[in-house]
Amino acid sequence: MIRVLLADDENLIRSALAALLALEEDLEVVAQAASGAEALAMARAHTPDVAVLDLQMPDRDGISVAGELATVLPGCAVVIVTGHGRAGHLKRALEAGVRGFLPKTVSAPVLTDVVRTVHRGGRYVDPELAAEAISAGDSPLTPREADVLELAAGGAPVEEIAARAHLSPGTVRNHLSSAAGKLGAANRHVAVEVARRHGWI
Amino acid sequence: MIRVLLADDENLIRSALAALLALEEDLEVVAQAASGAEALAMARAHTPDVAVLDLQMPDRDGISVAGELATVLPGCAVVIVTGHGRAGHLKRALEAGVRGFLPKTVSAPVLTDVVRTVHRGGRYVDPELAAEAISAGDSPLTPREADVLELAAGGAPVEEIAARAHLSPGTVRNHLSSAAGKLGAANRHVAVEVARRHGWI
DNA sequence: GGCCCTCCATGACAACCGTCATGGAGGGCC
DNA sequence: GGCCCTCCATGACGGTTGTCATGGAGGGCC
Structure with a gap:
């Protein structure tokens, strides 16, 4: 029986x-959480085998939760589920030790x-998202450009x-102009918009 | 037994x-659809009692589907489910004959x-959203202002x-300036951003 | 008809924004 | 050290945008 923690706001x-x-007969949802902080608390309390986290939550995103979970509960595999699949998020998620990454459009x-795959120690990322991440590559923006662009977002x-x-x-x-040039905007x-779509800000 | 159509991309x-x-013992999902057009086709084919539609779908939004459904299948009650509850959407939905309106944050x-309530002929809108819609009131934008602002959105x-x-x-x-003034932007x-948040565009 | 109101449309002016050329600071490499 | 590179920072110039004043078109009301 695989014990699952589920977090979505x-x-x-x-x-x-x-x-x-x-x-599913081999899966059991042992805890649920409506926020990132709650997810961490539930994980400590119930020590699940697999955590299924939504990417977007009100207090903090699923990736930062995953990063903390990796140190708090190393045996717990993390699957991120997201509404809008962004290549940049996938990259950051994998760096945080996430083992599964799926858009909500999958069946x-x-x-x-x-869930079963990551519990066995395997990995899975949505093929389409993986292709996008590879073709998109790293962010072309310098740190300051990303900062300034983020402040300009509102x-x-x-x-x-x-x-x-x-x-x-x-x-x-100048930074904005440079960023716009790099992004073809x-x-x-x-x-x-472009930077958001790629998950670079 | 209540026959339900479910549409979400x-x-x-x-x-x-x-x-x-x-x-639920008294509910039966008789058809599913991944787009607005498919939802209409499924509705014709299966004549459900209640249609549960997502507000955001790739081809057309749930409200326009609801409006068409009201003429094609008058006996079918419509419930709209949405991720981001906007007061303006609620208003438009009710004008289109929608009988239930819920954010995805409900339990x-x-x-x-x-679903049972609307099937009995009742109505239900999320209380918080209703309060927001009443306090927010109608869009202050003239038709042209809304058109132009929508074109400026990209x-x-x-x-x-x-x-x-x-x-x-x-x-x-001039229209943009006027709209910005009315919206306090x-x-x-x-x-x-403001108009989107209120569901006015 | 006469009046008032809102909406739509236009052009002039000032402020803002995007682009360019320039130069200093710090890191990698020989 | 000397060279090259990228990143960061600044100010000047021309195009774009926001604001204002103005006037015409259409609908409601007496």
Whole structure:
């Protein structure tokens, strides 16, 4: 019997996934959590074999939870499930020791199979996402460019970004321009979109 | 026995919800669909009693599907389920004849109860969302302002928006400025964010 | 009809943003 | 040390954007 921890902030989805996993005879959902912090607490309390984490949770993302889980409970394999599959997230997840990475578009049997696979010590990442991650490669943005672009994500004017980053407005414009050029974007706003789509910010 | 149609583009979530509903003795999932068009086709073929539709689907949103369903299959009650609950969407959904409206954060028993409620002819909207919709009120944007703001959503330059809307660039700027003013936004990009958050575009 | 209101459309002006050229700071390599 | 490279920072220039004042079109109301 594989003991599973399930974490997702959307109660309906979490309950539904629990119902789905419970249909399998060799799987048992021993704990559920609605946030990253709760997931860690539940993991300590119930020592599950496999943790299935949603990527997006209100307090912290599933990847940082996975990273902490790797030190707290090394024997527990982690599977990340996400609505929007971004190549950058996959890369960060694998660096954090995640053993399975799936978009929510996969069919139900895939999830149960992946839970079994990672429990046996195997790995699984969605083939389409893997291809995208390989072709996309690393982020072309320098650290400052990524910082500034992130601050620009809310649509803030340049001067406000400059104040927050402790930079001259001219420097901010330059970083934004450089980032937009690297991302093939006509202006910083579409640059933000592109970077988000790739998981680079 | 209540015959249910389930539509959601994320296969995993759809399967999980199906498993959840199948646990209830008085509910039966008679058809599933991964897109709006498929949902309509399935509805014609299987004449379900209740349709549970995701708000966001690749081809068309759940509300437009609900509107068409109301004419094609008047006896079928519609429940909309959504990840991000926006007040504007709720309003549009009710105008389209939707009888139930839920965010995915609700607990599992709520969904099954709502399916039963709408099947009996009742209605249900999430209380928190209802309160937000009432306090938020109608969109303050004029039709043209909403059109132009929607075209600006991708970060396109003004001239491109003007070409698509068959307007002068000056007029486009004016509409954007007016919309931003009404929304309390410093520029059109945050205006887009605000309008999206309220479901006005 | 006459009046008022909102919405739509346009152009002028100032402020903002993207691009360029330039130079300093730090790390890898011979 | 000397060289080269990338990253970071700054200011000047031209195009784009946001704001304002203005006027026409259409609908509701007396």
